[in-house]
Amino acid sequence: MKYALPTLMSCLLLAACGGSDSGTPTTTNAPATTPTPSEPPPTPDPDPELLACDQTPPNPLRNAYFGELHLHTVYSLDAVAAQLTPEGAYRFAMGEPVAAPPYDAAGNSLIPPYQIDRPLDFAAVTDHGEWLGERELCEDPSLDPLAYSSPECTVYRQDRELGFLLFGGGWAGFSQLVPFPNISFDEPFLLTDNEVHRPLFCGVTGEKCRGAARGPWLDVQLQAERFNQPGCFTAFNGYEYTMSPLSDNMHRNVIFSGDQVPQDPVSVYEAPDPSALWEQLDEACTGECEYLTIPHNSNLSNGRMFAGPEEDGYDIAEKRRAEPLIEIFQVKGDSECARVENGSPDDPLCDFEKLPATNFFEFFLGINPIPPAPAFQNYVRHGLKEGLLIEEAKGANPFQYGFIASTDSHFGLPGAVDEDNFVGHRDVPPVDGVKDDYFNNPGGLAVVWAEENTRASLFDAMQRKETYGTSGPRMQLRVFGGSTEQMPDNMCERGGQAFVETGYAAGVPMGGELHAGQGTPRFAVWATADTFPRENERSVNVPLQRVQIVKGWVEKDANGQSLAREQVFDIATGNSDWSLDDDTCQVSGSGPQQLCAVWDDPQFQADQNAFYYARVVEAPTCRWLTRQCMNAPADLDCSNNPQEEWAACCEIENGNAPSRIQERAWASPIWYKQ
Structure with missing residues (x-):
């Protein structure tokens, strides 16, 4: 409002x-009083009703929560x-x-x-x-x-x-x-x-x-x-x-x-x-x-x-x-x-x-x-x-x-x-x-x-x-950074547990740092789709579309002035026949349930500080507004005082709001420091 x-x-x-x-x-004319400080909250007894959730055992290779x-x-x-x-x-x-x-x-x-x-x-x-x-x-x-x-x-x-x-x-x-x-x-x-x-x-x-x-x-x-x-x-x-x-x-x-x-x-x-x-x-x-x-x-x-x-x-x-x-x-x-x-x-x-x-x-x-x-x-x-x-x-x-x-x-x-x-x-x-x-x-x-x-x-x-953060879906995303000398290029072929074990042993996870003298940076990214069926009345889950690396770095121009640059690299895609009907929001087809890639920076220069983060993108689905507007009255007239509770639907018609969304996840960057 x-x-x-x-x-x-x-x-x-x-x-x-x-x-x-x-x-x-006004209270400025009233005598000031200081409330007595409250005692710290006592630790409550366990509530039997709250003990029904499943405990996850510790995992030295770490779980996604x-x-x-x-x-x-x-x-x-x-x-x-x-x-x-x-x-x-x-x-x-x-x-x-x-x-x-x-x-x-x-x-x-x-x-x-x-x-x-x-x-x-x-x-x-x-x-x-x-x-x-x-x-x-x-x-x-x-x-x-x-x-x-x-x-x-x-x-x-x-x-x-x-x-x-x-x-x-x-x-x-x-x-x-x-x-x-x-x-x-x-x-x-x-x-x-x-x-x-x-x-x-x-x-x-x-x-x-x-x-x-x-x-x-x-x-x-x-x-x-x-x-x-x-x-x-x-x-x-x-x-x-x-x-x-x-x-x-x-x-x-x-x-x-x-x-x-x-x-x-x-x-x-x-x-x-x-x-x-x-x-x-x-x-x-x-x-x-x-x-x-x-x-x-x-x-x-x-x-x-x-x-x-x-x-x-x-x-x-x-x-x-x-x-x-x-x-x-x-x-x-x-x-x-x-x-x-x-x-x-x-x-x-x-x-x-x-x-x-x-x-x-x-x-x-x-x-x-x-x-x-x-x-x-x-x-x-x-x-x-x-x-x-x-x-x-x-x-x-x-x-x-x-x-x-x-x-x-x-x-x-x-x-x-x-x-x-x-x-x-x-x-x-x-x-x-x-x-x-x-x-x-x-x-x-x-x-x-x-x-x-x-x-x-x-x-x-x-x-x-x-x-990492997601726009809603529960995609899982692992990112490791290392060097071409230490991190093998066949990590994706080694399987999930071996991928993670190798990543921790040979590199650093998302949020970590790489330093000069370690060689050309290499990044290994593994992403899996959210397996929960969100589409077609909760019967179909949404596949992944691509995995990207976003790089930012500092370089000198011709006058020696430092400039910050960026570039986005597609590092993994998969075969897909996914399609979306914008009128009904029904989906059909399939696509990758997981994507994995090992990527070397082709433009690496050892004297340039840089960051690298992974972005994972789902196949397109209907945005929330599109879904709700499917229930709008048949007589909704965007050109003539539309009903207030449905007026937002006109924003799709006039191009201010997209009808589709591609949900995504963003991994914390890995930083290269010279």
Whole structure:
């Protein structure tokens, strides 16, 4: 849902002036009280109902575990249609049916019970660290009547979407550089850069909102401990750090290794930039407490996500330690690459799940008063190349990321990635009609190669970047890099177990490094299709179409200037007679169920730093919007005021939305360093 800027600004003025529609004094006149800190959550007894999942034995050659590291429940202020708590989210992740939106006035779901086709192996609930307390105070008058009757809370209860924009774009700020009305009589009205600030009802230092946030934060921890079952299902403690200067997305998901976590989630109120976040997490994360942060939606960062250390003020070594991964895909689009000038103009697969926005102003309001950065700067592939240039100048690469994907569901539905059964992700969906904006999608999954399904094993794998992301399907993908001298060229003929054993013995897995002196790089890639039958009423699975290597490197031009380059290589394809009927979404034919290749870089130069990552692509199927629009009314007229709940179908007709999708997976890069 998009609102005009004047509507939002009128709400901001209401908050800025401290007005109250109830005539109640603002809380700055009330005595400040500090809530008593809550005790850490006790470790719950095992729930017999949760012991039915199958335990996977440890595997020294590592298993692929599929999961979710970006998820919002009812505790997130912007989860305007959610009713599921962390408990419900974890039950859904483990395969149980739940009541999903839309709901009636009594809170009953208006659609059949909703569940995923296969349980996940791991998940983390990552509700926003910001606004946890604000939401509690707005919902429960017994906590603080003054806060409950504030103009911000009143607007939020009347219209949760508009209320979120008020909090997200007003007091809570799109972090420290929030566009905010300057109401000084000494200066003309304008949008100014302002510091982080909470609503007035939070108290002079924000103590009331921090205190109110501890209840939800403790419940997040309690449910993670309750549902965490080593060897069977892993539940991580986590939250989202929501920094959006001038509405440019700089969000991070914070994932903890175990049950030792800070008393309060460090938010933009305490840490106005990522460097401050890492510093304060280090101070608050004591004992057996480790964390990592995962940036997401660089496609909405307006070029900021990949700023250099001088511009962004971070220490490269600190960033590398705290931030090993980046989210390359989720419901709000693909962040891999853009088929634009100075980006990836020669890569047609970069035309994939793109948003018609470059920051949150444009995403939510349909306008962008902030000058847009060049589109190519928003994407991970640009960040990887920029990291090579910074490494050449500074001796270290701040963007040596591994990859994951997730959903960012704001319904509390981890792993709900099925194109054929998409219920939307944030706004209230119709009972009958298109469930989301045409440019969104069901999101993806994070995949981790680990010895066993435990917090320690999965977290170690994330730190070493032996991870990949998929746009939804559960393809398996192994990548090893070595040299032509050490890695044999017949690895694909050796079979699965021998392939993996040789890869680890003769090279490094995805996320690893190769170094000068080891010879010409050689890469071995093995991909298998998702065996679950998704098509033709769940009777046919989707084959693979191709495997590619994406290379980026730095070279000198004629003037000695360093330039970052890229090239995409097809390294494996297979025979296929696969076909798709766009009118019925029925498929026929078959194709490769696995593809394997050993590839040597034909353009390798030992004095050029480089990265290499594998991309695996499925055969085409119908996109979620195409499937839902098959149920549109026969009299839908896109040229004459189409029914609102079906209007998104017209975006296919007018060319703004594709009818097909080629699902894919992206492996964490392997880095060559001279």
